Amino acid sequence: MKKETIERIRQFTTDRDWDQFHSPANLAKSISIEANELLECFQWDETNYDINEVKEELADVLVYCRNMLDKLGLDEDEIVNAKMEKNEKKYPVSKAKGKADKYNKL
Numbered sequence: 001m002k003k004e005t006i007e008r009i010r011q012f013t014t015d016r017d018w019d020q021f022h023s024p025a026n027l028a029k030s031i032s033i034e035a036n037e038l039l040e041c042f043q044w045d046e047t048n049y050d051i052n053e054v055k056e057e058l059a060d061v062l063v064y065c066r067n068m069l070d071k072l073g074l075d076e077d078e079i080v081n082a083k084m085e086k087n088e089k090k091y092p093v094s095k096a097k098g099k100a101d102k103y104n105k106l
Contacts, residue, residue, distance in 0.1 A: 001066065001076070009066050019071075027068040034060040 013019055038057035041049050069076055090103040099106065 001062070006066060009063055010070065013067065022067050022071050024068065024071055027064055027071060030064045031061060031068065034064060 013022070034057060038054065038061060041054045041057060066076075068074075091106070095106040096103075
């Protein structure tokens, strides 16, 4: 996420004094709720969806994720790369390429 976008999200929260409501638990709930609203965009038809609705719900998920990163003092690149290292070990290309199986079924 660009620095300007991150600062805009932070300022939005600060201007409204909403940080007081941003406990890790509340943010986790909000991420889940918004992710389910994103899923709702595809509920009855996986091919004919409204891309604008998808963008709005996806943006909500990303904003809440950014808020959680800030609340917990985490760096998104650091945690994503750490997880990717684990995933690369669990899903080696030689076993996982072209397969949707869970790592313990490869």
